[in-house]
Structures are given as C-alpha cells and as structure tokens.
Amino acid sequence: MLRREIAAIAALALFSSAAAAQDTAKIGLILPMTGQQASTGKQIDAAVKLYQAQHGSTVAGKKVEVILKDDTSVPDVTKRLAQELVVNDKVAILAGFGITPSAMATAPIATQAKVPEVVMAAGTSSITEASPFIVRTSFTLAQSSVPMAEWAIKNGIKKVVTMVSDYGPGIDAEKSFSDKFKADGGTIVENLRVPLRSPDFAPVLQKAADAKADALFVFVPSGAGAQFVKQFVERGLDKSGMKLIATGDVTDDDQLNGMGDVVMGVINAHNYSASHDSALNKAYVEAFKKANGGLRPNFMSVGGYDGMHLIYEALKKTNGSTDGEKLIAAMKGMAWESPRGPISIDPDTRDIIQNIYIRKVDKVNGELYNVEFATIPNVKDPVKAAKK
Secondary structure, three states: OOHHHHHHHHHHHHHHHHEEEEEOOEEEEEEEEOOOOOHHHHHHHHHHHHHHHHHHHHHHHHHEEEEEEEOOOHHHHHHHHHHHHHHOOOOOEEEEEOOOHHHHHHHHHHHHOOEEEEEEEOOHHHHHHHOOOHHHHHHHHHHHHHHHHHHHHHHHHEEEEEEEEOOHHHHHOOOOOHHHHHHHOOOOEEEEEOOOOOOOHHHHHHHHHHHOOOOOEEEOOOOOOOOHHHHHOOOOOOOOOOEEEOOOOOOOOOOHHOOOHHHHOOEEEEOOOOOOOOOOHHHHHHHHHHHHOOOOOOOOHHHHHHHHHHHHHHHHHHHOOOOOHHHHHHHHHOOEEOOOOEEOOOOOOOOOEEEEEEEEEEEEOOOOEEEEEEEEEEOOHHHHHHHO
C-alpha cells in the first residue's frame, strides 16, 4: 500500500506537467458537501458557480472546468480525491478545503505535483507554511481573534473564559485571543475545548457558567454555531449576565436567522457580513440569492468567490499557462476589491490580507444580521507577523 502511494505521488509532477499542455484548465474543487460542514461546501460551490456564470468559463484562451468532489471533511478522503484529481483528471489547480486537516492532508500532493492549492475555507495559520504551492483566500482565526481581544479590553471586559473547538483553528483562536487579552491587562479564567466531531457543549458551558467571568469568548466552525447557541440557551447562560463574544464563524450568516433573537447583541469579529455596506456587496448578495433560491451568502462564500477571481486573474497573467510555479508567482501580491472589501495576497506568506470588522447581531428589516460598526483595515495574519 505504501509503495503504491509513494509511486502515485512520484508520478504527480509528470502528470501535472501534461496538464499544462491542455486547452482546458481543470480545477479540482474538494469540499464537504455532506456531513457536519456541509453548509461550507454548499456556500463555496454556489459561489464558484456564480463566479463562472458572471465571468464565463473561458479565460486567456483556456476553458475552465470545475470538477467537484465531496470529501465529507475526512482528511484521508480529501487526500485520496486530490491524488485522483491530479493523476486521473490532470487538474491544474486544487481548491476548496473545508477544514484544516483536509487542507494539510493535500499539502504534500501540491508540493510534489507542483499544483497550486487554493484554500477557500480552512483557517489555521500554519496551512500556507505546509507547501510553497498553497495560497489562501479565506481567513485565519488569529485575524479575527486578536481584534476581538482588543475590543473586549477597551469595553471593560476584564475576565474571560474561552471555549473553542479542539483542532487547529480553535487552538489558534484560543492562543491568539488569550495572548492579546492578557498582554492588554485582562485575565483568562479558563481555556475550555470541545471535540470537533459531534460536540456536546453542555459540560463546558456549565464550567463556563461556574467561572463567573465577564464574558465567554467562543470559536466553533461554520455550521456548528446553531447547536452551540441552542445549548447556550438551554444552560441559561443567555440570562446569566455573562457576555457572549465570538469569532464570526459562530454567528454565520448561513444559519443566523435560524438561531433566533437570543443571539441579538452578540459582539463578534470577522472578515465578511452579508450586510457589508458596499455597492459591490449589495450586487453580490442579490445575485447569490437569485441564483440559489434566496440563500444568503456567508463568509465561506466569499472565500470561494475570491478564490475563483484569484485563479482567473492568475491565468490571465500567465497568458493561459497552467504551470504551477508560474501560477503561484502570478498570485503573489495580487490585490482587488471583494464583496468583503479590499483584499490582497501577501507575497511573502501567500496568505490573505483583509479588513476585519467588529459587528453586533441586530435586526435589519426583520432579519438578523452581523451589523458592522468598526473596521480594522488591512489585517495580516498575526501569527505569522509575530514570527518575523
């Protein structure tokens, strides 16, 4: 088994170079279309389809073909699908990746085959360090967690319990929030973690309630926020006087209206809200809803939409060449206006630089939205910035 896998990976560079000669630029889009993170897959797939509907399926003389695969957020499945897409389908680009372990599992394949891996969702800081062929259009958890810690201190919050999902992004969120909060004079009463798969929030919520902190800082991945809020209410924490502050994953636009009025007033930090006040975003939301039966786009959708923009513009810069090294070089430093605001790709880290917004959940025309009230411009990943 091991020999076969090594042989397959060794053959990737050969097969991928053959892809460069084709008239079609194939994108292998690997997403969780079923399972716990299915909302992530649904949003990104819809955004990719919308981008192609708006911009066509031909760029720089190449027909762009997207091959969608469902990895159910199981990293072993992601890795197998990535190998098959490179070897059998001869894709020029791998994209998607709903969770960090899936993005990490694909990194060796991207490196060996010299195929760009465009991460449209996963948010652990270290992902782009796993391969020189990885570029990210989503976010990192530290980008939201550090501004949230700064806001908390400035607004009189002195003692916090953190509660995060126990995997890469959650650990990043816990550490970056805690380090900044303590550095600015706050106290972390306790750091609590819950399992990523089939989480039961009740035991840790009870611990949080017993801690008598001023606030509970929370990160759970997109799709898990509704379950968290349900158990938060069942435990009576909404009436305990302890503030709920969070990364924007928790108050995901895709699920926000279903959470009910209990989330009104929740302060959170993130890179995109469907209520972002720009002409470009208003047009994006309208087009997305029209194409998807009224579905509201969330922050995962813009990761996919901007990922496609990055790929299209890179193909233009290479005059249609799908050589992986040329594509990555073209992507570095690229900047454009997104529905979320101005964004760019850091040429040194291949990570996204973007505005982070402090938001409050409120009702607008009878619907719940993350209403932005403060902007932190051009935020680089704080974890990588700290290493310099």
